[in-house]
Amino acid sequence: MCPLYPVRLVLMYGTGLVCVWFMGLGSVVNAATEAATLKVRLYVNNSSVTYLDVKEGGEKQVTFHLDDLPPNTVGDILILDENEDNLDHLGIEPDRIPLPPAHSDEAGTRSFTIIGKFLGFTKIKFMINTIHDQNLVSEPVEVRVQRGERVLDKIFIHVVIGLVVLAYINMGCAIELKVIKQTLLRPVAPVIGLLSQYLFMPLASYAIGYGLFYETPEMWLGLFLTGCSPGGGGSNMWTYLLGGSLDLSVTMTFISTVASFAALPLWVFSLATSIYQGGYFKELPYKNIAMLVIGLVLPLSIGLLIKWRCKRAALFMKRLLKPISILFIIFMMTFGVYANLYIFSFFDWKVAVAGMLLPWLGFVFGGLASVLCRRSLEESIAISIETGVQQTGLSIGILKVALRKYAPLGDVTMVIPVAVATMTPIPLTIAYIIKRIRDCRRQHNTYEIDEENVRENAEISLSSTAAIQNDSNNCNNSAKK
The missing domain is CATH 2.60.40.3450 (Immunoglobulin-like)
Incomplete structure (x- = not known):
């Protein structure tokens, strides 16, 4: 009954022919592709x-x-x-x-x-x-x-080891065993630092990696392993420069390094496999962790021995601790960056943000936790720095071991620990500059106050002398009369 009935049939058959033609063309293209x-x-x-x-x-x-x-x-x-x-x-x-x-x-x-x-x-x-x-x-x-072997890398590693050993010997001359003993008897501050180190930092690194590197699990793994690493690196030097408790900082570094034998495998086997299943974590570098403990205890023991046997030498070496710490930090921020300059070719905004967020959040969390627990300013500074400064060298070693079958994936993934190590000193350097400015102003004000006191005392002494002289003259005149 429809006047367009024949047209409808033509359209239906035409559509079918076009579909068959396209299917045939696709098969021809696929055949040509295979042939090509x-x-x-x-x-x-x-x-x-x-x-x-x-x-x-x-x-x-x-x-x-x-x-x-x-x-x-x-x-x-x-x-x-x-x-x-x-x-x-x-x-x-x-x-x-x-x-x-x-x-x-x-x-x-x-x-x-x-x-x-x-x-x-x-x-x-x-x-x-x-x-x-x-x-x-x-x-x-x-x-x-x-990555090929370079002479520059060997020079950098040997110089860093030498500076760290020298700095820890001087720290041994500066720390007090009595204070460390009292800290261990009432370990409130070390417990705060330990919980911040092995609860907040791994979870924070996992969350940051999920938000930034969900599509690149290798980078996420590098960030997570950095967050699971113990405190260390330059934490003790930064604590000393910023006026924190050096005894507490050294104690927390030792405790967190020893605790990493249990805490690090626990986090790795529980969450790391959910990030990157291609890595094999059966061989964790426990030897490297042991070397960290030895590298901390041995030079400190040498410094304590020097302090016990020769107090003058210990006092001299204690004075050298600040310039050695500043030299170490400058060396890491200049020659260290130059030696690892190739890493910055892999930098993008995600790597930079991750490198800033992890240590800076650690500083904030450690400081807030210590303030809420009513610790002193010196202890709060030590806990904050110890939480935020990670032992990035250990995370780099784990990455190389876990991903060695996928080389150079380990070398590429280490861009994350290097980014964290590069971004960590920024707020600490700013804080040290502010501290130095305040100390200089305080010394200047103290000098002005002392100078005014000297003037007042001099005027008082002069007036007292004049008064005594007048009294003596009056007495002499009276005696003559």
């Missing part, structure tokens, strides 16, 4: 490989063979570097290779050299542009550029 895919086999030292790895500054020769080339394929083989972070990780020589003749005994077999320039991950593809303008492209091959 290069099949490549890679060999390194006559061994077949599925990925390539090379160290920074190193070279590696790679042989490849092209399988199932279309007949009469003519053109050059292009080797393309395709990275996602816009960093120059790899060098390829040559990156254009003439295709051998089809009748050759080694048809499709050629070699090239890869040169490691900058650590990280990249991919290479093989492409042939034929005379018919048809691109034959291979599947991407992963290339891992691992």
